[in-house]
Amino acid sequence: MKWAHKDLIGIQELTAGEIGHILDMASSFKEISKRDIKKVPTLRGKTVVLLFYEASTRTRLSFEIAAKRLSADTTALSQAGSSFSKGETIMDAASNVMAMAPDCIVIRYPHAGIPRKMAELLPCSVINAGDGYHEHPTQALLDMYSLKERFGSLKGLNVAIVGDIMHSRVARSNVYGLTRMGARVTLVAPKTLLPPGVETWNARVSTELDPVIPSADAVMMLRVQMERLNERFFPDIREYSTFYGLNRKRVEAMKDGAVIMHPGPMNRGVEITHDAADSARSIILDQVENGVAIRMTLLYLSLGGAANVD
Amino acid sequence: MWINGGTIFDPSSGTARVGDIQVKDGLIEGVHPGGAGGARAGAVDAKGLWVLPGLIDMHVHLRDPGFEYKEDIVSGSRAAAAGGVTAMACMPNTDPVNDNPSVTRYIVQKAAERALVRVLPVGALTKGLKGTELAEMGLMKEAGIVAVSDDGKSVESAAMMRRALEYAATFGLPVITHCQDRGLSGEGVMNEGALSSRLGLGGIPAACEDVVVARDVLLSGYTGVPVHITHLSTKTGLDIVRQARKSGVKVTCDATPHHLLLTEERTGGYDTDAKMYPPLRTEEDRRALVKGLKSGVIDCIATDHAPHAKDEKDLDFDLAPFGIIGLQTLLPALMLLHREHALDFMDLLKKVTVNPAGILKVEGGTLSPGARADIVLFDPGKEWVLNEGAVLSKSKNTPFLGMKFTGMVVRTIVAGRTVFAA
Numbered sequence: 065m066k067w068a069h070k071d072l073i074g075i076q077e078l079t080a081g082e083i084g085h086i087l088d089m090a091s092s093f094k095e096i097s098k099r100d101i102k103k104v105p106t107l108r109g110k111t112v113v114l115l116f117y118e119a120s121t122r123t124r125l126s127f128e129i130a131a132k133r134l135s136a137d138t139t140a141l142s143q144a145g146s147s148f149s150k151g152e153t154i155m156d157a158a159s160n161v162m163a164m165a166p167d168c169i170v171i172r173y174p175h176a177g178i179p180r181k182m183a184e185l186l187p188c189s190v191i192n193a194g195d196g197y198h199e200h201p202t203q204a205l206l207d208m209y210s211l212k213e214r215f216g217s218l219k220g221l222n223v224a225i226v227g228d229i230m231h232s233r234v235a236r237s238n239v240y241g242l243t244r245m246g247a248r249v250t251l252v253a254p255k256t257l258l259p260p261g262v263e264t265w266n267a268r269v270s271t272e273l274d275p276v277i278p279s280a281d282a283v284m285m286l287r288v289q290m291e292r293l294n295e296r297f298f299p300d301i302r303e304y305s306t307f308y309g310l311n312r313k314r315v316e317a318m319k320d321g322a323v324i325m326h327p328g329p330m331n332r333g334v335e336i337t338h339d340a341a342d343s344a345r346s347i348i349l350d351q352v353e354n355g356v357a358i359r360m361t362l363l364y365l366s367l368g369g370a371a372n373v374d
Numbered sequence: 375m376w377i378n379g380g381t382i383f384d385p386s387s388g389t390a391r392v393g394d395i396q397v398k399d400g401l402i403e404g405v406h407p408g409g410a411g412g413a414r415a416g417a418v419d420a421k422g423l424w425v426l427p428g429l430i431d432m433h434v435h436l437r438d439p440g441f442e443y444k445e446d447i448v449s450g451s452r453a454a455a456a457g458g459v460t461a462m463a464c465m466p467n468t469d470p471v472n473d474n475p476s477v478t479r480y481i482v483q484k485a486a487e488r489a490l491v492r493v494l495p496v497g498a499l500t501k502g503l504k505g506t507e508l509a510e511m512g513l514m515k516e517a518g519i520v521a522v523s524d525d526g527k528s529v530e531s532a533a534m535m536r537r538a539l540e541y542a543a544t545f546g547l548p549v550i551t552h553c554q555d556r557g558l559s560g561e562g563v564m565n566e567g568a569l570s571s572r573l574g575l576g577g578i579p580a581a582c583e584d585v586v587v588a589r590d591v592l593l594s595g596y597t598g599v600p601v602h603i604t605h606l607s608t609k610t611g612l613d614i615v616r617q618a619r620k621s622g623v624k625v626t627c628d629a630t631p632h633h634l635l636l637t638e639e640r641t642g643g644y645d646t647d648a649k650m651y652p653p654l655r656t657e658e659d660r661r662a663l664v665k666g667l668k669s670g671v672i673d674c675i676a677t678d679h680a681p682h683a684k685d686e687k688d689l690d691f692d693l694a695p696f697g698i699i700g701l702q703t704l705l706p707a708l709m710l711l712h713r714e715h716a717l718d719f720m721d722l723l724k725k726v727t728v729n730p731a732g733i734l735k736v737e738g739g740t741l742s743p744g745a746r747a748d749i750v751l752f753d754p755g756k757e758w759v760l761n762e763g764a765v766l767s768k769s770k771n772t773p774f775l776g777m778k779f780t781g782m783v784v785r786t787i788v789a790g791r792t793v794f795a796a
Contacts, residue, residue: 076572153685153688153689154689154690155688173690175691175692175693176573176574176575176644176691176692177573177575177690180643181644195574196692197574198573198574198575199574230571236572236574260568260570260577260579261567261569261570261571261572262571264568265568265571
């Protein structure tokens, strides 16, 4: 398959064939991380700039490790150390970075739309590492990869996504991707945390978690952002975890082989209890591991690795 | 001055006839259907053109004093003249706020000295637009305001709004209300719905506007004080106004050209020139508004001309300020509505002339003998494309950039003096 995209802004723009291709390729990249010498020369001489305007440890680290294992040079700029705080606009900052001729910019940004604007403006590849509550495509891809790894195929899988759907880019990207690959998604949240127009999404919606648990092949718990509490989307942690938290009782109600996922970072005791997070069903650390392989794949594809792809 | 051979539209009588107009001492001396006869040296040849009374835009932001880098009274009046707008009501959300007679006098004086068109200041309802104390409406009226409004926000407390209505009525000042429940709009930046969720942008639900429309209509009914709802954008809001009027409430309203012509789809590319309050709504809302024009529920069309500098608009969609400019595209927008929705042009013309004049209780909007000679010559068939160079505002923030329009202002006359010629 010839890779036709300069950028990766959202899962919305990928076909099922392209998603399948990424997931297939990721397996060979995963193998590299298991070697003794975890480095291949594929992207030698390429420069990858990581622009993170929002707190992130996992995603940033994952991209950085991915780029380094492919021998690309990486530089990371995070909000605190950047000139953004000096009043420079993000597009100016991006143009300045561009003047230093990177081959790829990985951008995490608190507001929707900026990665897309950058992709339109800049000649280099732009990979969206999460923008506002728009999209987080690499997270969805690593989630899909982890599910495929476990179940062999995504077709017909029942995936429940539980929590703050309204403010979640992870949920959005996963709905687009999973449904495109033939999985069935059920979104579970109180009505205050369901996005406007959710009825037009290609997903079932439930305000109750318990009836959804027994048929789910995977239960993906979303992080409760504590600032939402102040905005009165729900009364308190006690009530939230009672109705929407994954606890031992609910884990026991899951069917054989069903898995627990979480994009991290977890709030233990809020959306997920210790025994759920650490249960044998959890593939949360597999997700993290697979994140590196997925990001290696995307860097490879975006940085002109297309010629090598059959 | 003679203006000869054009089609003279007089919305005060609803007639459109080919003829000549004589202007003398800033007033219309005579109108001669069929022509006054005899060749006249120096007459303006208006053959093939439409001769319209100058437009009255009852909702603009001139940003003066305080934000002159966005626009000022002079540059705003230049844009108005180019758009055929000969009178405009400017909102009080300046810095300082026009909530006292000193600011009013500043605006009136600067406009008298340097503006190309009539500037009609609107005073604040409450001091500092804070919604807690009444502004000096009486003193501001003496200084020259024509109406009061806290435009940019709603008076949050219903009790305060009630007092403001009653107090404004004491001085016979029309009240213009911007309807927005701050809690419901929250961090929203575009119309709330499936599209805002897909784009990952915060939504402003229609209900955020509708609850305040309903409240202000109820308060108007209760106090008996007329209220004018500005930039109405929703189907439900329109229904509320229609119902209220049926039951005798003295409520009027206006809609903007952009809400009549564009929908939320225009925000799909995160274009901040499509960000304004109220936000562009759905096609269903837009169609309802067009119907409201036809049925007469919408009395006026006003631009909500809201200039913002390029560096302000060139930010993330979430951070860029709300508002777009509109003075120069008002008449072409009316032509679009006329052509695409088969709306009677005379009826549309009333909504930018006699109707706003009536609501604001100001002169203008007619071409009858004795009236102010505020006149626009309009070439109805001329095609043109709006590019940045043609925009006379200091700010260029409009979603209509690059759009092809039919119908162009070729000359604008204020009190008998030509202030714009293409």
